[in-house]
Amino acid sequence: MSQNPNRSDFLQAWIPRGLLELQAQHRVPACTLEGLTPVQIQWCEGVLEDLRPLDADQSPPEHVVLPRLVDAHVHLDKAFTWQDHPNLLGTYEEALKANLVEHQSRSTELVLIRGERALQQAFMQGLRAVRSHIDSGGPGAASSWDALELLQRRWQDRVELQLVALAPLPFWTSAEAESMARRLAKCRGLLGGVLDPSMVGPAVDQSLKALLELADRHGLAVDLHIDEADHAPAQGVKQLLRALTITPVEVPITCSHASSLALLPQAALQRLGERMIRANLQVVALPLTNAWLLERRSDITPLQRPQAPIRQLQRSGVRVAVAGDNVADPWFPAGDFDPLSLMAAAIPLTQLLPWQRLGLAPFTTAAAGVLGLSWDGVLRRGAPADLVAVKGTSWSDVLRGSSSRRVLVQGQWLSSTFPTK
Ligand SMILES: [Zn+2]
Structure with a gap:
């Protein structure tokens, strides 16, 4: 200074x-x-x-x-792991595979180094708040949480760091769920998970119910990776909405990705948007990773790649932020926690016009709103x-x-x- x-x-x-x-x-x-x-x-x-x-x-x-700006969705625990764990096919499946291998070798020290580097870049490039999902469940979970809670305290006067427990959904029905929720309550963390098109049936409904009950009981917000897919339009959001009719909650719920919603016919999307508003859902669009991973085939350049239908959701009144997601990890090789680079990379993908109020809001006021920031x-x-x-x-x-x-x-x-x- x-x-x-x-x-x-x-x-x-x-x-x-x-x-x-x-x-x-x-x-x-x-x-x-x-x-x-x-x-x-x-x-x-x-x-x-x-x-x-x-x-x-x-x-x-x-x-x-x-x-100063806000990145509503990153993964500090795995940032900068591309070099040792590249995903050279660029597919979702290979990214997950490489991520799981990397998770086996995590230590508190390694996550501290990555997180410190990430927050330093974020801070210097103009970010004031960041929400990071953390792989939770599995061998690297404890060390990741130890490191990121330490970084949250170390950086609290410079960058507000929100932490989300990204766990497999069945985790929230397990005996460890309660202690994780207590840990989250202490660091103002959030419950997270992944709801993709392969996840259907009563066991998934049960997991969602457990997650929502736990969130409500501890007053914890929720942020789910949901419908990050190029098929099964809005299946995850519809499941979540059904779960919320059975287990309504007061806490804010964020739907990260919401990509396959774009595959719905216009009228169905409008109806879904209205239901999302009534359930108080908000959306974080992640156009860079969607454009990189979805609809990938080895021998063609895809004509379309689904991403959150930002404008249609805004028209329904849903708050939508645009965020960065992965930085130099198996899910995305580029990125560097730079909010202006994110805006520059996102505008040709989303066709948002930053000189219009609703074109700029996803990078500014809506991102602050999703995180519930005081300013x-x-x-x-x-x-x-x-x-x-x-x-x-x-x-x-x-x-x-x-x-x-x-x-x-x-x-x-x-x-x-x-x-x-
Ligand atoms: Zn993510």
């Missing part, structure tokens, strides 16, 4: 209109065709003190500013002085990744600028 935290400081910048809330005395400002508004932002003691629109006769700002990411008086400033004057400058970037944390600039690659 590079300056006295008590010092008042300011920056003139272009701010997306949808992330700006001005006080009533300010006139409604003009914005560019890309929805960017020229504003002077002033902060003191780590808090935004004043935001005022710049007059037309003032010189235009040279930075675009976003709030929604809107820049207003009294909000944290937590900013990502990119040199430039347009969305293109933000998305091309070639402009220098600075990150402001609690009113202090981090000393490095990005990119440094």
Whole structure:
């Protein structure tokens, strides 16, 4: 950090209109065709003190500013394992196989090294909160949890780290489930699992019931990998909705992936969206891993690859975040916990327009909402002085990744600028 935290400081910048809330005395400002508004932002003691629109006769700002960002779905326990456990066929099945082999050799020390590296990159590149799923159940589970709970405490003032117990669904009916739930309650963790098209029948219903009862009893939120598939449209979400009619819960439930929902006919998807809203479900779309793994065949380039139908779900009122998922592990060889790279990679896949409110929300306010963060990411008086400033004057400058970037944390600039690659 590079300056006295008590010092008042300011920056003139272009701010997306949808992330700006001005006080009533300010006139409604003009914005560019890309929805960017020229504003002077002033902060003191780590808090935004004043935001005022710049007059037309003032010189235009040279930075675009976003709030520090959020990645609602990552896997810190297996990040950077690609080198030792590559998945050269690029299939879902081979990824799982390599993941299970890697899990056998986990140690607390190894997960600490990976997690520390990941959080350092996340922090420096502008993330303020991260939700990580952790492989739970199996030989590497205990060491993974020991490491990530330690990292959660070590990083608490810089990056909020939420931890999800990603366990096979039958785990939640086992004798160990109760002690895991107690452990989760202590670290404000979440219950997780995988619901894929192979999982049908009464045993799965029983596991879901046990998971929901446990979540409700301990007040734990739920985040499931669900319908990460290119067939059996929405089978998992429908199963979950049925389970919720039998075992209704008060806690928030996140559906991660929800890819096969895109295969539903439009009217059926709309009906499903309405049911999801009534059940208070929210969605995390993971377009990069979906585009990499789904519909893969060895000898063809697929014409379509399902991913969460973001726009249709938004139209039904479902909150949808876009997140990064895997980084350099058997499930995906690329990624690096960079929220702006994620946005740049996701827009051609999702066709979201970041200069529209609903195009930007999945990367900003909706991601904060999914995680239940105290700050929604809107820049207003009294909000944290937590900013990502990119040199430039347009969305293109933000998305091309070639402009220098600075990150402001609690009113202090981090000393490095990005990119440094
Ligand atoms: Zn995942």
